[in-house]
Every structure is written in C-alpha cells, then in structure tokens.
Amino acid sequence: MSGAGLTVTGLSKAYGATPALAELTFQVRPGELYALLGANGAGKTTALRIIAGLLAPDAGSVDVFGVDALAEPARAKQLTAWVPDEPMLYERLTPWEHLEFIAGLWNLDPARAQARAEALLRRLGLWEVRGQRCGSFSKGMMQKTALAGALLHEPKLLLLDEPLTGLDARMAREVKDMLRELAAAGASLVLTTHILEVAERMADRIGILHRGRLLAEGSMAELQGRTRGAGTLEEVFLELTLQPAAVGP
Numbered sequence: 001m002s003g004a005g006l007t008v009t010g011l012s013k014a015y016g017a018t019p020a021l022a023e024l025t026f027q028v029r030p031g032e033l034y035a036l037l038g039a040n041g042a043g044k045t046t047a048l049r050i051i052a053g054l055l056a057p058d059a060g061s062v063d064v065f066g067v068d069a070l071a072e073p074a075r076a077k078q079l080t081a082w083v084p085d086e087p088m089l090y091e092r093l094t095p096w097e098h099l100e101f102i103a104g105l106w107n108l109d110p111a112r113a114q115a116r117a118e119a120l121l122r123r124l125g126l127w128e129v130r131g132q133r134c135g136s137f138s139k140g141m142m143q144k145t146a147l148a149g150a151l152l153h154e155p156k157l158l159l160l161d162e163p164l165t166g167l168d169a170r171m172a173r174e175v176k177d178m179l180r181e182l183a184a185a186g187a188s189l190v191l192t193t194h195i196l197e198v199a200e201r202m203a204d205r206i207g208i209l210h211r212g213r214l215l216a217e218g219s220m221a222e223l224q225g226r227t228r229g230a231g232t233l234e235e236v237f238l239e240l241t242l243q244p245a246a247v248g249p
Contacts, residue, residue: 004028008063010025012058031185031188032204036190037193042211043211064157080156080158080159083163084161085161091134093133093134094134098145099120102152124148139165139166143166147175157190158187196232199233206220208223
C-alpha cells in the first residue's frame with residue numbers, strides 16, 4: 001500500500017511473560033478510517049498507546065506520515081491525537097480553560113486557537129457549559145471535551161479508543177459526521193469499538209485482533225469472503241475468532 005498515513009510494522013509488546021502484541025503490522029491511508037476490533041485483552045489499547053507514543057514497544061516500528069515515531073516522538077506527536085476511552089482531564093478546569101491549556105502546549109496561534117476552540121465547543125454541544133468545571137461533567141460530556149482538545153491542533157492521525165462511549169444518539173451521530181469529515185480532508189483515523197455496527201457502517205477497512213495478532217483485515221466485503229456466508233460484521237467476527245486456528249491451544 002503506497003502513500004500510507006500510518007504504517008505499523010512488526011509491533012510486539014509483552015507484560016512479563018504475557019504477550020500483548022505479536023508482530024502487529026498494518027497500514028492506514030490518508031483519508032481512510034480503519035477500525036481495529038478485538039475482544040477485551042486482544043491488544044487494541046496497547047497498540048493505540050504505542051502508536052500515540054505513550055508506551056514503548058519491545059520490537060517493531062511506527063511511521064506517521066513519513067515520521068519515524070520511535071526515533072522522533074515529538075515530531076510524530078505533533079501530527080497525532082489520541083482520545084482514550086477514559087477521558088484524561090483536569091477536573092478543576094473548564095472546557096474553555098482546557099482548550100487554552102492544550103493550545104499553549106502546542107504553541108498555537110492564540111487567535112486561530114480561540115476561533116477553533118469556539119467552533120469545536122459549539123459543534124460538540126459544550127458552548128453553553130464552557131465555564132463549568134469538568135469535574136461536574138458526565139462521562140459523555142468529558143468525552144466530548146477530550147475530543148475537542150484532541151482536534152484543536154488539527155492532527156493528521158487520529159487515534160480513538162471507544163470514541164462513542166457515553167454519548168447520546170444525537171451527539172454520537174454528530175461525532176461520526178465529524179470523523180467522516182476529517183477523513184474526507186485527508187486525515188488517517190484508527191478507532192476501536194465494541195459496537196460492531198459502528199465499525200461496519202463507518203470503516204473503510206477493518207482489522208481483527210486476536211490474542212495480540214492481526215487475524216484478518218480488509219473491507220467488509222473482503223472479510224465476508226473469508227467466511228462461510230457470514231452476513232453481518234458480528235457474524236464475521238465470531239466466525240473468524242472462533243476458528244480452531246484462531247482459538248489455539
């Protein structure tokens with residue numbers, strides 16, 4: 001695959017004697033939304049944390065739009081945004097103060113940062129509560145604040161771990177629309193989700209992780225072609241992960 005925005009090659013990570021990732025390799029094109037699926041403990045979050053530069057791998061490489069993320073982590077992080085499943089916010093800050101803090105970390109132009117912060121807060125339904133402390137927020141509101149902070153510096157690679165957690169139906173639809181727009185603008189997106197219907201409807205390609213290994217990847221049609229007539233992504237996922245070769249000893 002040429003012109004990849006993200007290239008992950010031979011990524012391995014173990015915690016003691018327990019392997020979390022084993023030679024994980026995949027690519028994501030600019031403008032592509034890639035869903036990384038797997039059961040709990042399959043290695044999804046470990047993979048995203050390594051790609052984001054928050055965890056060192058035991059082996060392998062990560063390239064972000066031509067930048068070696070392990071050799072030049074600061075440059076790679078300028079191109080990357082990470083939205084974890086548990087939002088990491090300073091609870092005593094307001095959403096507006098949180099974005100001011102993020103803008104300062106990235107040394108963004110103040111006028112441009114303020115305009116972008118207002119646009120993000122309005123779109124994510126946070127403008128009316130921009131002066132309230134994040135510690136009083138529901139998980140969904142914290143998730144939206146974290147997403148606004150991630151998007152403030154206009155990243156080219158966006159990593160999202162369960163991005164729709166805690167969102168109501170209307171805001172989940174808004175966030176999905178935002179992700180499609182980011183992809184259409186040329187960003188590379190990688191998301192994990194336990195809501196397989198979301199991956200089926202949104203993802204250009206899907207990778208299925210099983211026990212730290214990439215068991216299968218491709219478009220929905222390509223994955224269906226690897227199974228015995230499975231129709232939905234749920235059926236594809238279950239058939240592939242329950243095969244004897246996948247289950248292992």
